[in-house]
Amino acid sequence: MKTYRIAAIPGDGIGTEVVDAGVEVLAAVAKRDGGFAVAVDRFDWGGAYYKKHGRMMPENGRDLIRRHDAILFGSAGHPDIPDHVTLWGLRLAICQPFDQYANVRPTRVLPGITSPLRHVNGGELDWVIVRENSEGEYAGVGGRVHQGSPLEAATDVAMFTRAGVERIMRFAFGLARSRPRKLLTVVTKSNAQRHAMVMWDEIAVQVAAEFPDVEWDKMLVDAMTMRMVIRPQTIDTVVATNLHADILSDLAAALAGSLGIAPTANLNPERAFPSMFEPIHGSAFDIMGKGIANPIGTFWSTVMMLEHLGEPAAAGRLMQAIEKVTADPRFHTPDLGGAARTTDVTVAVIDAVHGANV
Ligand code: NAD
Numbered sequence: 001m002k003t004y005r006i007a008a009i010p011g012d013g014i015g016t017e018v019v020d021a022g023v024e025v026l027a028a029v030a031k032r033d034g035g036f037a038v039a040v041d042r043f044d045w046g047g048a049y050y051k052k053h054g055r056m057m058p059e060n061g062r063d064l065i066r067r068h069d070a071i072l073f074g075s076a077g078h079p080d081i082p083d084h085v086t087l088w089g090l091r092l093a094i095c096q097p098f099d100q101y102a103n104v105r106p107t108r109v110l111p112g113i114t115s116p117l118r119h120v121n122g123g124e125l126d127w128v129i130v131r132e133n134s135e136g137e138y139a140g141v142g143g144r145v146h147q148g149s150p151l152e153a154a155t156d157v158a159m160f161t162r163a164g165v166e167r168i169m170r171f172a173f174g175l176a177r178s179r180p181r182k183l184l185t186v187v188t189k190s191n192a193q194r195h196a197m198v199m200w201d202e203i204a205v206q207v208a209a210e211f212p213d214v215e216w217d218k219m220l221v222d223a224m225t226m227r228m229v230i231r232p233q234t235i236d237t238v239v240a241t242n243l244h245a246d247i248l249s250d251l252a253a254a255l256a257g258s259l260g261i262a263p264t265a266n267l268n269p270e271r272a273f274p275s276m277f278e279p280i281h282g283s284a285f286d287i288m289g290k291g292i293a294n295p296i297g298t299f300w301s302t303v304m305m306l307e308h309l310g311e312p313a314a315a316g317r318l319m320q321a322i323e324k325v326t327a328d329p330r331f332h333t334p335d336l337g338g339a340a341r342t343t344d345v346t347v348a349v350i351d352a353v354h355g356a357n358v
Pocket residue numbers: 014074075076077078083087091259260261278279280281282283284285286287292293294295297333335
C-alpha cells in the first residue's frame with residue numbers, strides 16, 4: 001500500500017488548532033479509503049521556536065521536509081514578533097526555495113453558507129484565483145538606507161521575469177482549460193505600471209495563442225474588485241500578480257462567506273519539490289486558544305492535497321463530507337454566526353467521511 005509522507009507545520013496561533021484537526025481528518029480519509037496510508041511528521045517551527053532559537057525554523061529545516069510528498073501548513077504570525085520576520089522566516093522560506101510558483105485559490109459558496117452578496121446563492125460564484133507566488137511585488141528586492149535620519153529612503157522593487165510570467169500564464173490558461181467554462185481573466189495594472197505590467201499583458205497575448213479554446217479577457221485590478229462584487233457570475237479562472245492576487249483572494253474569501261473557509265495550494269507543478277497546502281487565513285490572535293477557529297479552510301486544503309497526490313476519489317469523498325457539514329448550521333463556528341467549536345466540526349467531518357457512500 002502506498003504511504004504518503006506529509007510534513008505538518010502548524011506554525012502559530014490558530015494555525016496549530018486547525019492543522020491538528022486537519023491531520024485527524026486526513027487520517028480518517030485514508031482509513032476510509034483503504035487504498036493508501038498517510039505518515040505525518042510534525043514540525044514545531046514558528047514563533048515559539050523563534051523565541052528559543054532566534055530563527056523560525058532550523059537552518060537545515062528545508063532538508064528535513066524536502067523528500068516529503070506534501071506539506072500541510074497552518075500560519076506564520078506571532079503577537080510578539082514582527083510580521084515580516086515570521087512571514088519571511090517560515091512561509092516564504094519554504095515557498096520560494098521550493099519554487100512553489102503557482103498559488104491556487106478556489107472560491108465557492110459552500111452549501112449552508114451565506115455570501116454577503118445578496119444576489120449570490122451558490123452557483124453564481126465559482127472561481128479559482130491563480131496567484132503568481134515567486135516574484136513580482138514580493139520578490140524581496142529592495143533596501144533601506146539612512147534609517148532614522150530625514151534622508152531615510154526605502155524601496156520595494158517589483159521584479160518580473162519573462163520566464164516567471166510565462167510559466168504562471170501557461171499554468172493559468174491550462175487550469176482554465178480544465179474547467180467547464182474555459183474562461184480566464186488576466187488581471188493587470190498596465191495603465192499605471194508601465195513596464196512590468198505591460199510585459200505581463202504582452203506575455204498573456206503570446207501564451208493565449210497556445211490555448212485557442214480558452215476564452216480570456218483582461219481587467220485592471222481596481223475594476224476587478226468591482227466586477228467581483230457586482231458581476232461575480234462573469235468570472236471563472238483568474239490570474240494575477242503576487243500582490244494583486246493576495247488582495248483579490250481575501251476579498252474572494254469574504255464574498256464566499258468567511259476567511260475561515262478558504263483554502264490554498266502552493267504548487268511546484270514540476271514536482272521537483274513538495275507542494276504546500278494551507279488555509280489562507282493567518283494566526284487570528286483575537287480568537288487563538290479559544291477552540292473556535294473554523295477548520296474548514298484547512299480541510300478544503302487537504303482536499304487539494306489529495307488531488308495533488310493523485311487520490312481523486314478520497315479528495316471527492318472529503319469534499320462531499322465538508323459540504324454535508326457546512327450545510328448544517330449546528331456545525332457553524334462563530335465566524336459563520338454559529339456556536340460550534342473546532343472539535344465539533346472536526347468530529348462531524350470525520351463522521352461524514354466514514355458515512356460517505358461514494
Ligand atoms: P487573520 O487571517 O489571522 O485574521 C483576520 C480575521 O479573520 C480575524 O478576525 C480572525 O479571527 C478571523 N479568522 C481568520 N481565520 C479564521 C478561522 N479559521 N476561523 C474563524 N475566524 C477566523 O489575519 P490578520 O489578523 O491580519 O493576521 C494575524 C497574523 O497572522 C499576522 O501575524 C499575520 O502576519 C499572520 N498571517 C499569516 C498568514 C500565513 O501564514 N499564511 C496569512 C495571513 C496572516
